[in-house]
Amino acid sequence: MAHPYIPNAGPETRAAMLAEIGAPDVAEFYRDIPAELRLDRPLDLPAPYTDEPGLVRHMHGLLARNTHPAELLSFLGHGCYHHHVPAVCDEVNGRGEFLTAYAGEPYEDHGRFQALFEYVSMMAELLEMDVVNVPVYDGYQATGTALRMAARRTGRSRVLVSGAIAADKLAKIRDYLTPDVEVRLAPVADSGEMGEVRLDDTFAALYLETPTVHGVVETRGRELAELAHGVGALLVVGTDPISLGVLAPPASYGADLVCGDIQSLGMHPQYGGGQAGFIASHDDERLVAEFPSRLFGIAPTAVPGEYGFGDVFYDRTSFALREEGKEWVGTAAALWGITAGVYLALMGPQGMREIGETVLARTRYAMRALASAGAVVRHQEAVHFREFAVQVPDADALLADLHGRGILGGVRLGDREVLVCVTERHSIADIDTLAAAVKDALSALGGAE
Template sequence: MLRRIGIDDVMELYKDVPRKIVLEKPPGIGFGRQLSEWELRRIVDSMLRKNKVYTDPPPFLGGGVCFHTIPAVVDAIVSRNEFYTAYTPYQPEINQGLLQAFFEYQSLMADLLEMDVANVSMYDWSTAAAEAILAAMRVTKRRKVVVAGNIHPERMEVIKTWLLGKDVNIQLVGFDRETGRVDLEQLENIVDNNTAAVYVEVPNFFGVIEDGVDAIAEVAHKRKALFIVGVDPLSLGIVRPPGSYGADIVVGDAQPLGLGLNYGGPYLGIFATRWDRKLVRQMPGRLIGLTKTIDGKEYGFTMILQTREQHIRREKATSNITSNEALMAVAAAAYMVLLGGSGLRELARSIWLRSHYAAKRLAEFEGVESPLFGGEFFKEFVVKFPKPYHTVHRMLLEKGILGGLPLADKPPLMDDCSALFCVTEAHSMKDIDRLVEAIGEAL
C-alpha cells in the first residue's frame, strides 16, 4: 500500500507535524504490549472479583436509581450487531430497521406519558431536565426558573451547571415536612410573569407522589410559564401520566425499563412535549418521523426537523447534543412491548405493594418512622431511624444486604438518621423480611 501511496516510510505521512512534538516512542500505557483476549480476560477477572454484587437479596438502595429485573430478550435485542455497531442513521434507506425501532420508542414513550412528541433520547434525566429548562427559556424568552426543592439533589447540581453560562435566576420552592410534597403556597408566591418554567418531579426524591400537580399546572400556566415534569416512567403503570395534568415538557429516565444499573450509566433521558409548534421546534435532540418514498408508494422512517440540530444550525441550534443514548431507546422499546400496557400496570402495582409492605414492616420497630413522609409514595421511601443510619447500614452490609441510601449528606434532607429505601419487583416478601429482621438486629 505504501508503494501505491508513493512513500517509503510511513512517517512521511506525518511530515507536516512539527518535529519537536512528535513522540519518540509510543506512550507507555496499557500493559506494556498487545494482549491476547485470554490475558485480558484474566486481568479483568482479577479486577472484577473485587466488586461485590448484591442479588440475594437485591439492593434496597434507592436514590433515583433502583434495582429492576431485565428480561433476557431485551439484552438479546440490543446485542444485535446491526444495531449496536451502527452510526446515527443519516442514510435512512440503509437503516430502516433502526429508524423504525427509534420511531417505535418515541411512540411508545409518548403513549406512556400521554404526550405527543418524544425524542429518541437525552443523556439522562438530569441533562433532560436542564435542557427542558433551556428550551423553556427560549420558548418564553424569560430568565427565571422555579424548581421544586424536593427534586433529586444531583439533578439540581446538573441543572445549575448547565445554566452556568446563562444569565438566569433559579429559585427553589420548599416542601412540606409532613407530606414531603411541594409547598404550593410558596410556589404560588414565587412564580411570576418573568418565570420561564416550573420544574417538579413526580415522584420526587423522597419517592412521594405530588398530588397537587393540577394546581401547580394552573399556577404555572396562569403566568404563562411552562410546566416541566420529571417522572419515573415505570410509575406510570398506575400513576397519572403527566400529559393528563397539563405538563408542557416531560423529562425522566427510562433506566427502569430494562436497562440495568450499570453503576450509573448508560441510562436513557426522556424528553417529550405537547403538540405545540414552539415546543417541538425548540426541542433538543433527535427526532424520527414517518414519511413516504419519493414515488409515494411506501411508508418509511427518517430523521426529521434536523434544522434544529447543531450539524445544520451550528451556534443557533437548540442544543449541541448529537451522540445520545439511542441503543438504550431500542432496549426500552423492546421492554415496553414485552410488558404491554397491562403488564406495565401489573408490574407497577407489584412494586407499589412490595414497597408499601417494606415500609409497613419497618414501621413496626419502635422509634422508626417509616415512611418519614405522609405523602403517598412509589418504590422509594424515606425511613428515619432512632439512631444514625450509617451504623445500621454497615451492619446490613456485613450481612450481605445493601440497605437504603444514607441521607446524612444529601440535600434536601441532610439528616443522618434517615435513609432512602427502594423496593421493586425484584424483592420477594422473604427478601423484605430478611431486611426487616436484619434491621431489627441492628437497632
C-alpha cells in the first residue's frame, strides 16, 4: 500500500527504485547493522489519539516523569553538562526566524547566515584556528568526521585514538570509520594521560582528548604533535571550548584539526538534543577541501560599505555533490551554533577566563572534599577540569543512597567507579553537601577500599 503522503512508497515505484540501484529489497540497506540490533516485528504502538486534548494530556503525563537537573543537586556530566545558560541564549534561539530556519537561502534569510558567521568567527578566535564549520550533529560525529578528514588528506587508513575517552564515543568513532579506516587504541598511563604512543607511516592521525573522559588535562600535547608529524600523520585534538578560557588551545601545541561539542556554550542538558559538533583547522586549502560541512564567510556587496554572508567553497560539500560527496552531513544543529555565538559574545575573553578559573578551582576543591570523605580519587595529582573519577566499594549502592538524599552523585563508570562533575553552578556549600552525604553513605557501606 502506498503511504498517503509519500508517493514513492507505492509498490511499483518502490520496485523500480530498487531495480535501479540493484538492491533486492529494502533490508539490503540495513545489512551493516548487526542482526541483534534490528527489530524483526512491527512496532508495538498504542492506539492513536484522535483528539488534541487527549494527546496533550498524554504528552504532559510523559513529560511529568522527567526530572530537571535543577530540581536535585546534580553532579552529572560525562558528555552533557549543566552549565549556567544566560537568559539571552534562550531568548535569541527562540526567535521565529532562527528556531524555524532550516535551509533557507540568502533571498529568504533573516540574519541566520550572519549569526552563524559571527559564531564561527568567535570560535576561530577561541580555538586560534582559521576555519570552523557550521555545526554537525554532535561532538561524536565531529570527531569521526575529523578523523575521516585526516584519512582523506593523508591517503592513509589507520588512526591511533587515546584510550582515555568515553566508551560510547569510542564506539561511535569505530562505527563512523568502519570499514575504511582502522582504529587502534593507545593505552592510558597511570597519570590518566595518554600512555605509550607507537606510530608509523601507515597512520593518518593521532587523536588526543583533553580534558579526558576522567577530566584529566593532557600535558604532552607538543610532544605528541611532534610524534604524529614525524611520521606524516595529523594531530587531531578533541576538547570542550568552555575550557579554553584557561587551557591552551590545541593549535598552540601543534594540532592540525580540533573538534568537540559546543553543548557547554549556552545549551541546557537535554535528552539527545542540545548537542552540536565543531571542527576547526588552519587555512590549509588541502585540508579545508576535506570539510564535508558548510563553511560561512563574509564578502563585500555591490553596495559600498555593505557586506553579505554565505557559503564558502560550497562545491566541496555533500549538499552540492550529493551522492558523489566525500561524506554526508545534515543541518540539524545550526540553531545551536547561533546559541553558542550568543554565549561567546556575552561572555567575551574575560568571562570565559572567569568561568574556566572557577571550574578549575571548584573541581580541585571537590576532589579534596571527596577524598576527605573516604572516596579514593583517581589520578589525584593530575590537573582536572570539571570532572574526576572516584573509586568506591559499590557504585550502584552509593548513587542510590545519594539519590535518596536528593543528590545525583555522578555517572556510574563501573561497579566501583563514579564520575563526578562540577561546574560554575556548584557552590562550595553544594560540594560540602555532596561530601557529607558521600561520607555517610560510605560509612554505611563499610568505607572505601
